[in-house]
Amino acid sequence: MAKRRTTLRLQDVAEHAGVSIATASRSLSGASGVSEPLAERVREVAKRMGYVANLHARSLAAGTSRSVGLVVREIGDPYFTEIASGVLRVGAREGLMVQICHTGRDPRRELDQIRTLVASRVGAIVIAGSGFLDARLEAAAKAELQAYRAAGGRVAVIGRHHLGVDAVLPENAAGGRAIAEHLLALGHRRLAIATGSRALTTIADRISGVAEAFGAAGLDFTTVPQVEAEFTRAGGKEAAETILAEHPGVTAVLALNDDMAIGILSVFRSHGIAVPGRISVAGFDDVAVAQDLAPSLTTVRLPMTEMGALALELALKEPAARPRRRVAGHELVVRDSTAPPPA
Amino acid sequence: MAKRRTTLRLQDVAEHAGVSIATASRSLSGASGVSEPLAERVREVAKRMGYVANLHARSLAAGTSRSVGLVVREIGDPYFTEIASGVLRVGAREGLMVQICHTGRDPRRELDQIRTLVASRVGAIVIAGSGFLDARLEAAAKAELQAYRAAGGRVAVIGRHHLGVDAVLPENAAGGRAIAEHLLALGHRRLAIATGSRALTTIADRISGVAEAFGAAGLDFTTVPQVEAEFTRAGGKEAAETILAEHPGVTAVLALNDDMAIGILSVFRSHGIAVPGRISVAGFDDVAVAQDLAPSLTTVRLPMTEMGALALELALKEPAARPRRRVAGHELVVRDSTAPPPA
DNA sequence: AGGCTAACGGAAAGCGCTTACGAAAGCGCT
DNA sequence: AGCGCTTTCGTAAGCGCTTTCCGTTAGCCT
Structure with missing residues (x-):
């Protein structure tokens, strides 16, 4: 009795x-060199048998895999979620x-993930990570990616341009x-x-x-208090409390992402502070819920989904001699959370 | 001159x-049979050379891969995002x-994804998909998974129990x-x-x-209007308009997920309807923003993250003779969007 | 001190697939 | 009928790794 195999082989x-x-392989992978009727028949047989090709063997032999890697910081973060959906x-x-x-906001893990992706010989890598705060890690990543590209890999990065690869850049400054x-x-x-x-x-x-913007309006930006906290809803709450305590006279709070803005709105509401009646609140990113908040949030829309899509498209293209850059647009979205300051 | 290789090999x-x-392989994979000092030295050399093992070759040779697959319906959906973070x-x-x-809510793609995962010989598969509306697809998936398990694969599914595999079930009914x-x-x-x-x-x-709940309270549930729409914020808005138009006398709206509830709140607000003053609104899921809405949302918390984690843990365990089931808890979270009906 | 066990290292056989390369066969032409 | 040409298919050599099976060597007991 033949040895019982667990899975079907191409053989x-x-x-x-x-x-x-060889013919079977060519038929299934759609390569040329097999007459169409024969190929069709082989495909038919394979399907009927329930054959599923072993991707590892295929990738090993072919030296490449029909898959691409995406590195994001936090999959729960709407910013990255939208990028992911574009990709x-x-x-x-x-x-x-x-x-x-x-x-997970650990730059070292970012490097590890890049290594893993390189190891699995993905066809392209899109990086939408956190940015390396450490120059050594940055250099290591750069070297890793260069080697990967030298071996035929494709890379595109979102929101950074230090890595020497194709980049899609959000209009953070313009936004x-x-x-x-x-607000001004x-x-x-x-x-x-x-x-x-x-x-x-x-x-x-x-x-x-x-x-x-302050400079253009002839205003002094250095006097504007900047309250730093986590870039999350909880951080927004913390920042809101700090602002209330230390800068009671402000008429507008600009949160540098919507998550913080949501936290801020929540604190203001529980303090009975009218928005935008007494204080205006603005965000940044235009996450999906921004329009459904009460009040709906004035913010800047960055086309994250498009950026994700663009990044992968860029990576998939024939590599260029020098890194390409694409700048994605931005859009000011005025809603109900901003209004003129109280008289 | 030696032929230039693109990447480092174990050799x-x-x-x-x-x-x-052989020794190098054993050293790097941490297998026994190599003295610790030697293994350490080899690892050192590998690291210094910047060697990264080819995962495909490794998986092919070892017959298994150090990776698991997760099938979700929509990565942008908070429900699935939380499951993913648990996994x-x-x-x-x-x-x-x-x-x-x-x-992407196409059951056919769900089947395809399962096939792909099987083909890449992942060690385990966690399915948190949409559920198959089509019996044929359901059966096909079941067959596919059975074959996979017969070949040593591990599977766990979230929110369904028809697939004949280990399942983690949310307490939807109890919730x-x-x-x-x-509300009652x-x-x-x-x-x-x-x-x-x-x-x-x-x-x-x-x-x-x-x-x-209605039965237990001796109330007739059949008279309660059920408005069906997309399970999204947009669907919630649509449902809210319908309810307002066709059932003007209701004092409470129960949305079967938070996304819909958010859409409903938004419509009520734009119509100037006080929540919970005139109508109470309740949701289901306890998504992250629920507590930061205005008013904050009364809802049922389902431990999605834990369910994701539990599912993978279950899959990774030694397979049991018959499918295991785990029921994750639920928790009623009362916030500001519900109150007694107006007098 | 000698023979035994235990531990380690090396050669080689695959894992399942792709893809040169070459053989065979079909075609039109002289 | 024979020649070169194209098309179609089979043979076999890997892709880079793991792992079995032995040959060595070191460690240990009596």
């Missing part, structure tokens, strides 16, 4: 179809499997400027900023945009 | 370290790579009963339910729980 299919392994959309369109890795100009135009002069760690380029860029 | 490491390939947590703890596949009892206890008698497609078992279970 089994070939035998059943009465062809050689997934393009991946599905191209028949690529998308491997999502998350780093920051737009939202600040909106409404007449606000005493505002506070709720921010995450300024070491992140994303955040630094947003702040520089705000500074620009 | 290169072995040569540099002055050992055989990721356990995966990270066990040193497993998690491959996330999303099906539905709890939230309905809460507050004195509401004229309520409406906003629901997604009742063909989904998740939803059907929640409704049956609500029905139970």
Whole structure:
């Protein structure tokens, strides 16, 4: 009795179809060199037998895999979730499997994830991570990616341009400027900023945009209090309490992401502070719930989904001699949480 | 001149370290049979050379891969996002790579994704999909999974029990009963339910729980209007308009998920309807923003993250003779969106 | 001190697939 | 009928790793 195999091999299919392994392989992978009727017959047999090709063997032999990797910081974060859905959309369109890795805001894990992806010989890697705060890690990642590219891998990165690869850049600075100009135009002069760690380029860029707006209006940005906390709803709450305690006179709070803005709204509400009656609140990102909050949130929309899609498309293209850059747009979305300051 | 290789092979490491390939392999994979000092030295060399093992080769040779698959319906949906983070947590703890596949509410794609996962010989598969509305697809998936398990694969499914595999079940019915009892206890008698497609078992279970509560209170559930729409914020808005138009007398709306509840709150607000003053609104799921809405949302918390974690743990265990079931708890979370009906 | 066991290291056989390369067969042409 | 050409298919050589099976060597007891 033949040894019982756990799974079907290509050879089994070939035998059943009465062809050689090579022909079977070519038929199933759609390569040329097999007459269409024969190929069709082989596919038929394979399907009937319930054959599923071993992806590892295939990738090992072919030296490449029909999958791409996506590195995100936190899959729960709406910012990254939207990027992921853009990448997934393009991946599905191209028949690529998308491997999502998350780093959980530990830059070291980001490096590990990149290594793992390289090890599994994915066809392309899209990185939408946190940015490396450490120069050594940054350099290590860069080296890793260069080697990967030298071996034929494709890379695109979102929101950074230090890695020497194709990049999709959100308009953080322009967006920051737009939202600040909106607040300034409404007449606000005493505002506070709720921010995450300024070491992140994303955040630094947003702040520089705000500074620009102040400069353009001939206002002194250095006097604007910046309250730093976690870049989350909880951080927003913390920042709101701090602002209330230390800067009671502000008429507007600009949160550098919507999550913080949501936390801020929640604290203001529990303190009975009218928004935008007494204090205006603005966010950044335009996460999905922003429009359904009470009051709905004035914010800046960054096309995250499109950026994710664009990044993968960029990575999939023929590699260019020098890194390409694409700048995604931004859009000021004015809703109910901002109004002129109280008289 | 030696042929230029694109990537380092295990052999290169072995040569540099002055050992055989077998020894190098054993050292790196931590298998026994190598003295610790030697193994350490080999690891050192490998690290210094920047060697990264080819995962495909490894998996092919070993017949298994250090990765698990997760099938979710929509990665943007908070429900699935939380499950994913639970799975990721356990995966990270066990040193497993998690491959996330999303099906985008197309059951056919769910089947495809399962096939792909099987093909890549992942060690375990966790399915948190949409449920198959089609019996044929259901049967096909079941067959596929049985074959996979026969070949040593591990499977756990969340929120379903028809697949003949280990399952983690949310307390949808008990939760539905709890939230309905809460509304009933507050004195509401004229309520409406906003629901997604009742063909989904998740939803059907929640409704049956609500029905139970009515039965226990000696009330007639058949008279309660059920408005069906998409299980999203947009669907919630649509449902809210319908309820307002067709059932103007209701004092409470029970949305069968928080997303719908958020949409409902938004519509009520724009219509100037006080919540909970005139109408109470309750949700289901306790998504992260629920507590930061205005008013904060009364809902039922289902431990999604824990369920994800539990599912992977269950899958990773030694397989049992018959499918195991774990029921995750639920918790009624009373916040500001519900109150006694207006006098 | 000698023979035994135990522990370690090396050669080689695959894992299941892709893909040169070459053989065979079919075609039109002279 | 024979020649070169194209098309179709089979043979076999890997892809890079794990792991079994032995040959060595070190460690230990009497």
